[in-house]
Amino acid sequence: MSEFLADFLFSYQSLIHSLGINGLLALSMYVVLAIGQLSLGQAAFMGLGAYTSALLTLKLGAPFPLVLIASMAVPALAALIIGAPTLRLSGVYLALATIGLGEVLRIAFVNSELTGGALGLSGIPEKAGYALIFGCLALALIAFVLVSRSRIGRAMEAMREDEVAAGMLGVHLPRYRISALVVSAMLAGLAGAFNAHVSSFISPNDYGFDAAVTILSYALLGGIGSPFGPVVGAIILTLLPEVLRPLHDFRLVFNGLIIVIAVLFMPHGIVPWRIGRTGARA
Amino acid sequence: MNGALLTLENLTVRFGGLAAVDSVSFRVEPQTVHGLIGPNGAGKTTAFNLISGLGHQSEGHIRLDGETIDDWPSWQRAQHGLARTFQNIRMFGEMTALENVLAGMHVHVGGGLGATLLRLKSFRSAEAAAIAKGHEILGFLGLADASTRRAGNLPYGDQRRLEIGRALASDPKLMLLDEPAAGMNPSETAGLIELLLRLKSRGVTLLLVEHDMHFIMNLCDRITVLNFGRKIAEGTPLEVRSDPKVIEAYLGTKVAERLEAGARVR
Numbered sequence: 124m125s126e127f128l129a130d131f132l133f134s135y136q137s138l139i140h141s142l143g144i145n146g147l148l149a150l151s152m153y154v155v156l157a158i159g160q161l162s163l164g165q166a167a168f169m170g171l172g173a174y175t176s177a178l179l180t181l182k183l184g185a186p187f188p189l190v191l192i193a194s195m196a197v198p199a200l201a202a203l204i205i206g207a208p209t210l211r212l213s214g215v216y217l218a219l220a221t222i223g224l225g226e227v228l229r230i231a232f233v234n235s236e237l238t239g240g241a242l243g244l245s246g247i248p249e250k251a252g253y254a255l256i257f258g259c260l261a262l263a264l265i266a267f268v269l270v271s272r273s274r275i276g277r278a279m280e281a282m283r284e285d286e287v288a289a290g291m292l293g294v295h296l297p298r299y300r301i302s303a304l305v306v307s308a309m310l311a312g313l314a315g316a317f318n319a320h321v322s323s324f325i326s327p328n329d330y331g332f333d334a335a336v337t338i339l340s341y342a343l344l345g346g347i348g349s350p351f352g353p354v355v356g357a358i359i360l361t362l363l364p365e366v367l368r369p370l371h372d373f374r375l376v377f378n379g380l381i382i383v384i385a386v387l388f389m390p391h392g393i394v395p396w397r398i399g400r401t402g403a404r405a
Numbered sequence: 406m407n408g409a410l411l412t413l414e415n416l417t418v419r420f421g422g423l424a425a426v427d428s429v430s431f432r433v434e435p436q437t438v439h440g441l442i443g444p445n446g447a448g449k450t451t452a453f454n455l456i457s458g459l460g461h462q463s464e465g466h467i468r469l470d471g472e473t474i475d476d477w478p479s480w481q482r483a484q485h486g487l488a489r490t491f492q493n494i495r496m497f498g499e500m501t502a503l504e505n506v507l508a509g510m511h512v513h514v515g516g517g518l519g520a521t522l523l524r525l526k527s528f529r530s531a532e533a534a535a536i537a538k539g540h541e542i543l544g545f546l547g548l549a550d551a552s553t554r555r556a557g558n559l560p561y562g563d564q565r566r567l568e569i570g571r572a573l574a575s576d577p578k579l580m581l582l583d584e585p586a587a588g589m590n591p592s593e594t595a596g597l598i599e600l601l602l603r604l605k606s607r608g609v610t611l612l613l614v615e616h617d618m619h620f621i622m623n624l625c626d627r628i629t630v631l632n633f634g635r636k637i638a639e640g641t642p643l644e645v646r647s648d649p650k651v652i653e654a655y656l657g658t659k660v661a662e663r664l665e666a667g668a669r670v671r
Contacts, residue, residue, distance in 0.1 A: 269521060269522050269524065270521055270522065273521045273532070274507075274510075274511060274516055274521075274532075274535075275516075275518065275521060277504060277507055277508045277511070278508065278511055280497065280499070280500060280504075280508075281497050281500075281508045281511075284498065284499060284500070285495045287459065287479075287495065288491070288495040288496075288497070289508075290458075290478070290479040290480045290483070291457060291459075291479050291480075291483055291488065291489055291572075292480075292483055292488075292508055292509055292571070292575060293480050293483035293484045293511050293512035293575060294480055294511055295480050296478075296480060397499060399504075400500060400501075400504045400507070400508075401503070401504065401507065401532065401536060402516070402521070402524075402529065402532035403529055403532035403533040403536055404533075404536075
């Protein structure tokens with residue numbers, strides 16, 4: 124039995140890795156949507172994390188824990204830079220700015236010698252394993268649940284429902300917005316570092332607009348009533364292409380279709396339950 | 406009188422050429438109910454938005470409890486003791502009634518990110534205390550049974566009460582109420598007057614915009630009347646009610662003249 128399990132884990136290694144990595148990406152999307160903002164920069168933050176980690180490992184031979192920290196710090200810095208001017212405004216400015224960030228980064232990766240141009244970077248050692256990836260996902264989920272069920276979670280949901288009313292209750296809107304974006308960038312960067320260190324090869328096209336929309340679709344499909352929704356959405360959308368292998372080329376069509384169907388018929392996603400917002404027995 | 410809780414000094418806001426609020430000055434004294442009335446389009450809600458930081462004045466100053474708050478964003482004003490309700494209820498509809506009230510306590514509930522993640526004793530006791538206070542406020546509102554119900558599913562009158570409770574939860578020094586009785590039937594309005602009187606006896610200062618004159622005259626210690634963005638009268642309900650300028654604003658020049666003539670004959 125354990126032999127079969129070992130066999131299974133080996134055959135589906137890359138798929139199982141993807142489940143964990145996409146789960147992290149889904150959470151990174153969730154934290155922004157949870158305060159009512161829309162970012163389309165998740166793929167860009169992921170790419171930043173992936174390239175940062177790959178370069179540190181390949182060029183400098185940096186120790187892996189340090190690599191992971193850097194892969195979160197660099198996207199966090201990018202989030203601060205892009206968030207500072209856009210998050211003072213409400214509306215779609217963040218979405219627009221993050222699309223821009225994604226395109227700028229992609230073009231930079233393609234044209235830079237350092238990042239290996241359009242061919243990307245290869246030969247990245249496989250350093251991330253199941254335990255690390257799923258351990259981080261579990262930790263992140265637990266942290267999100269704990270934060271949800273607190274004053275911070277209540278303020279976040281208040282912002283998502285009615286930002287003006289939330290501000291009138293003393294919620295420091297800019298601070299919440301920038302914090303959410305930075306946490307989101309860190310999670311995406313970590314997912315990028317894992318991605319680089321399980322697939323051994325990264326290229327600019329992995330982190331383009333398609334990827335950004337795919338990550339958004341995790342959250343839309345799963346629903347953002349609780350942190351579990353987006354993770355479930357990520358699991359389904361990661362498994363779907365495997366189940367529907369003959370349709371593989373239509374994967375993006377499927378993602379688009381699912382977004383449309385989700386918006387039309389399941390406004391609360393397939394995990395519609397809403398997480399409570401109290402941190403003690405009511 | 407430097408003891409005023411809220412002072413507006415020559416407050417003006419222009420939208421293009423139109424002065425929606427035109428050098429309006431008045432004070433709200435602590436522990437009073439102050440009414441802001443006027444015909445439609447007089448600039449009452451605009452004035453409220455300026456006071457609460459949702460709009461920015463072109464000229465003039467606003468002082469709240471000794472501080473000039475001209476450039477403060479709304480959350481900073483809220484942290485300094487200002488709360489408000491809205492003309493169209495702005496409830497967090499997905500949240501339960503209790504969670505709405507707890508959200509109102511945002512400024513006062515303790516618990517940083519670290520304490521929250523580690524569920525430290527400080528966090529747990531702060532949450533428990535907040536929940537207890539939340540239940541107390543729901544009881545005060547007469548909504549004790551609704552605590553776990555989704556706020557968006559509550560009847561209209563209860564949502565109005567809950568919105569007031571959410572504002573009350575922040576322990577405000579000054580509460581702005583924008584047409585609290587709008588859309589209410591007479592019995593709901595009577596209940597609301599009773600609720601607001603109990604609020605006043607709790608020491609909350611109220612500034613309210615309302616069209617229901619019965620409501621205003623019953624509740625207010627002092628009334629400021631706006632028309633076309635300007636202050637045209639101020640005083641006790643009795644003084645304001647007999648002020649010809651107020652009658653003119655509400656009923657038109659002819660009626661005012663006739664009333665005045667009638668008064669002289671008598």
